[in-house]
Amino acid sequence: MAARYEEIARDLRERIASGEYPPGATLPLMRDVAEGYGVSDITVRKAYGLLRREGLIESRRRAGTVVREHPDRLRLVVRTRQIERDELGYYSGPEAQHWRPLPHPDGEKTKVVTLPVPTDIADILEVETGSELTVRRRLIGDPDVETHRQLADSWISPWVTEEIPQLTGGTGLGGMYDRLEESEGRALQWREEISARMPAPEEAQALVMPLTGVPLLRALRVTFFPARGKKPERIAEVQDIRMSSEIFAVGYPLPRGASALWPVSPATGDYYETPPES
Structure with a gap:
């Protein structure tokens, strides 16, 4: 059985979704809600806290508790996950072709530092967690839309910094990927995994997003x-890309696997009746 504050939160959530409380509307004072539901102020405070963590409402000075515009009611900007190229070099998806590096608070557009590598990225690069690696940190965005931006940290594999030391500083025209392909004489490839988490305070500030209620979309590219031949796959970099899920969605094609190539064979089993294979 749901707790009383969860029931109140569900009721308010439904009233927000129905438009009874549209974006920008002020919710009733907690004491009035408590009286209407016959509960204590503490119970209502917990209900409001739940809705705040979900990103549905926020507290504004002198305005009270206000309904936020929520991603479910917006047409999000879909970031197509594919690699493109123009006269400046490679970029990820047509929506970001006109994006450019934005300055960090200290004025730098690319910060090249040495930091301990996080566990998930260390696993991909096959190095010890906490190993000191070169990372190129950038804030990239639309020059005309303040909130259309992403954080991108490029963690560089140790073999790259040894063989192409230039990549610990300026990378030249075309950037890091051009230098890598020139060094190896062959084409790079990319793959990504998408996840979500809540932002750290500095990430929320950089991305112009709320600290609570809105998760980050995180792409590890x-x-x-x-x-090639007897040479194993060689990972050069893992890029940790973060963007606001309040604004962006991730779009990608779903290719047919080998078992689903057209023409297909007729189905022979009932999906609802056939037990799964053990």
Whole structure:
């Protein structure tokens, strides 16, 4: 059985979704809600806290508790996950072609530092967690839309910094990927995994997003040279990309696997009746 504050939150959530409380509307004072439901102020405070963590409402000075515009009611900007190229070099998806590096608070557009690598990225790069690696940190965005931006940290594999030390500083025209392909004489490939988490305070500030109620979309993009002959796959970089899920969605095609190539064979089993294979 749901707790009383969860029931109140569900009721208010439905009233927000129905438009009874549209974006920008002020919710009743907690004491009035408590009286209407016959509960204590503490119970209502917990209900409001739940809705706040979901990103549905926010507290505004002198305005009270206000309904926020929520991603479910917006047409999000879909970021197409594919690699494109123009006269400046490679970029990820047509929606970001006109994006440019934005300055960090200290004025730098790319910060090249040495930091301990996080566990998930260390696993991909096959190095010890906490190893000191070169990372190129950038804030990239639409020059004309303040909230259309992303954080991108490029964690560089140790073999790259040894063989192409230039990449610990300026990368030249075309950037890091051009230098890598020139060094190897062959084409890079990319793959990504998408996840979500809540932002750290500095991430929320950089991305102009709320600190609570809105998760980050996180794409870990792996840049690699595929296996060739007896040479194994060689991972050059893992880029940690973060953007606001309140604004962006991730779009990608769903290719047919080998078992689903057209023409297909007729189905022979009932999906609802056939037990799964053990």
